[in-house]
Amino acid sequence: MKHGMKYIDDFRDPATAKALVARIRSDAGDAPVRLMEVCGTHTVAIARGGIRSLLSGAVTMLSGPGCPVCVTPDGYIDAAIALGRKPGALLASFGDMLRVPGKSSSLEREKGSGLEVRVVYSPLDAVTLAAATPDREVVFLGVGFETTAPAIGGAIKTASVRGVRNFSVLSSVRTIPEAMGVLAADPEVRIEGFLCPAHVSVVIGTDAYRPVAQRYGIPCVVAGFEPLDILMGISMLLRQKKEGVARVENEYSRVATSIGNRKAQDLVRDVFVSCDTGWRGIGVIPGSGLRIADRYASFDAEKKFGAPVVFAPDRSACRCGDVLKGKILPVDCPLFGKACVPEEPYGPCMVSSEGSCAAYYKYGGA
Amino acid sequence: MCLGVPAKILETGEGAAVVELGGVRREISVMLVDDVAVGEWVIVHAGFAIEKLSEEAAEQTLALFREIAEAAPSGDS
Numbered sequence: 001m002k003h004g005m006k007y008i009d010d011f012r013d014p015a016t017a018k019a020l021v022a023r024i025r026s027d028a029g030d031a032p033v034r035l036m037e038v039c040g041t042h043t044v045a046i047a048r049g050g051i052r053s054l055l056s057g058a059v060t061m062l063s064g065p066g067c068p069v070c071v072t073p074d075g076y077i078d079a080a081i082a083l084g085r086k087p088g089a090l091l092a093s094f095g096d097m098l099r100v101p102g103k104s105s106s107l108e109r110e111k112g113s114g115l116e117v118r119v120v121y122s123p124l125d126a127v128t129l130a131a132a133t134p135d136r137e138v139v140f141l142g143v144g145f146e147t148t149a150p151a152i153g154g155a156i157k158t159a160s161v162r163g164v165r166n167f168s169v170l171s172s173v174r175t176i177p178e179a180m181g182v183l184a185a186d187p188e189v190r191i192e193g194f195l196c197p198a199h200v201s202v203v204i205g206t207d208a209y210r211p212v213a214q215r216y217g218i219p220c221v222v223a224g225f226e227p228l229d230i231l232m233g234i235s236m237l238l239r240q241k242k243e244g245v246a247r248v249e250n251e252y253s254r255v256a257t258s259i260g261n262r263k264a265q266d267l268v269r270d271v272f273v274s275c276d277t278g279w280r281g282i283g284v285i286p287g288s289g290l291r292i293a294d295r296y297a298s299f300d301a302e303k304k305f306g307a308p309v310v311f312a313p314d315r316s317a318c319r320c321g322d323v324l325k326g327k328i329l330p331v332d333c334p335l336f337g338k339a340c341v342p343e344e345p346y347g348p349c350m351v352s353s354e355g356s357c358a359a360y361y362k363y364g365g366a
Numbered sequence: 367m368c369l370g371v372p373a374k375i376l377e378t379g380e381g382a383a384v385v386e387l388g389g390v391r392r393e394i395s396v397m398l399v400d401d402v403a404v405g406e407w408v409i410v411h412a413g414f415a416i417e418k419l420s421e422e423a424a425e426q427t428l429a430l431f432r433e434i435a436e437a438a439p440s441g442d443s
Contacts, residue, residue, distance in 0.1 A: 005388075007372040007407065007424060016431045019438030041368045068367045094412075096367060122413025124395060144412075147368040150398050151412040157397075199368045202409065202417045225369070228431055254424035255409050255417050264398045264416060354367060 007254070011226030020231035021054050027238040028058035034190055035059055035237055036326050038180060039197035040067030040354030041225050047359035049227045059234060062189075062326030063359075065179050066197055068144050068172075069096045069352035070324060071279040075310040076143075076172050077102030083139050083170060083307050084115045090133065092126035093141040095119040099351045103312075123148075123155035123169075130159065130167035139301045142169040147199040149173045149290055150264035153271035156292065156299045168301040171292050172309070174277060176200050177208050178288035184216040189326050193237035195230070196222040198252050203268075205260025209248045217246040224252040271296055278311030280348060281321025318347035323356050330357040337361060370411040372419055375402050385410060 037043055043063045046052060052061055065071050077100055084091045084107070091107070098108040098117065107117050120126050123140055130138035142152040152169060159167040176197060183189050196209055201222040209220040219240035223233025233251045240246065250256055268290065277289025292300040302308050318340070319333040330336050330349065340346035342358055349355035373385035373394075383396045387410060395414045396402050408415035 005372075006374075007419060010424075010428055011431075013431070013435070016435040019435045020431075022438055023434065039368055066368070094367065122395075124413050143367075145368060147370070147411055147416065150416065151414045154395060154397055154414060197368060199370045199409065199411060199416065202370070232427075232431070251427070254420050254427060261398060261417050263400065267398065352367075 008226060011224065011228040013228065016228055017231055020228065020235055024055060024231065024235050024238055025058050027235065027242055032057060032060040033192050033238060033241060034062060035193040035195055035234060036062040036064045036183065036191045037195040038064035038066045038176060039200065040070065040352065041199075042195060042197065042223070042230060043067070043356050043359050044354050045225050045227065045230060047363040049230070050363070051227065051230060055234070059238070062191065063323065063356035064183065064326060065279060065282060065324040066145065066176060067349070067352050067354040067356070068148070068174065069100055070320065070348040070355045071174065071281065072097070072100060072143055072172050072348070073278050073280045073311050074101070074103045075278075075312055076170070077106065079302070079307050079309045080107060080141055080170055081105060081110050081115065083301060083305055084110065084117065086137070086305060088135065088137050089116070090129070090136040090138050091115070091117040091141060092120045092129055092138055093117055094143065096352050096354070097141055097143060099345060100348050101345070101351070123152050124158060127155050127159045127162070127164055127167050130164050131162065134166060136166060138167050140167070140169045142171045142173060145174055145176055145197075145200050146203045146268075149268045149272065150203060150261070153267045156271050156296055157267065159299060160296065165298070168299050168304050169292060170301040170307070170309070171272075171290065173272065173290040174279065175288050175290065177204070177212060178285050179279065179282065180209070180212050182282065182285055183325060184212055184218055186325065191218055191326065192241060193219040193221070195233050195237065196220050198222065198224045198229070198256065201252065201256045201260070203261050203264050205258055206248050206250045206256055207258045208260070213246045213248050219246045220248045222248070222250045222252050222256050224255070279324075281324045284311065320347035320349040320357070323349050330360040333357070368411070370409040370416060372407055373410045375404050375406050375408060378402060378404060383415065
């Protein structure tokens, strides 16, 4: 990491960061401007870079619902555990999912009592695993947003083409603009600008936020994940506010375009169909999910094994829901740092490395 | 979970390419991008190139950053 990573280190220059902070401070008004970083990857980068404290008094950064692990409901974990308990089953998952609590257990805890879960880097690795273990039923836990949807779809397509029949996906794919619409409409949240996700936008295109900007009059800026990207994105949001406009701008023009990745979109449209889906802490958001299309039903674990994911309301004491909506900061939850710590998480925002609570806990509240 | 890493294409093949990721050579799928060539940069997420990186656009953004840095009063706190 230390020997100069092109297109990473370039966007971390301290002198430029300082200039951007000064620019943000001079554009800010008397009261702090309430901005939301929608994406969990931004949340981690902001916490790691100490950006909240650099901008304190000028900008309040609220963390949004963009951590896929955090918004995956209990019922999904329960369904995954039930599937993993079936004879011959072999689960494959991104590592982040293992410690997420379901209603009564987590994958990690079940692993201790015989459940088999393999951590994979790519959904394609799960297809390879299935091809190598024809006597097992490999179920990939397909959790993610639009960034990951083409990868999950690509794995299903690959399994279909290669005839890997012992591979299926328990899909929990969600779409971000619909969730932003819910937050934008919530009078309690009062967002004055959205720092929009980098890689979700690469796939769906920056135009996808135009309805949010136009309908709710909230400025939107797509920004990359490096510190200078984030500071520049925030600065662009403040300039829009100053000018009294609300439009979609793109700081991450080196990768994201207005129309997005058409090839990825076509693949997603082929493999998935839009559906209503439940978000932990938020509830059911119409049209915010992607389920596997009927033509790929044999790769849909819910259908293949009759293991439906049931959405139920959340456990009472945990305030992850209010954290995910930007209504409270992690430190305002009575469980934060007490009954809920990364080693013994109560709620999903403390489990995922990208969860707001975990980021606050690790890097300090500022 | 939406992390994506810039990587340079070292070799190309049928639907796949070899890139260097954090000093390690790795095969990735290029089924989501059109005709990648050796030497081009892509963003890698979950084993897939999800888009090409425009070096020209990156340079423009960096030039803008340099302008902002140079315009800032020096030695301020």
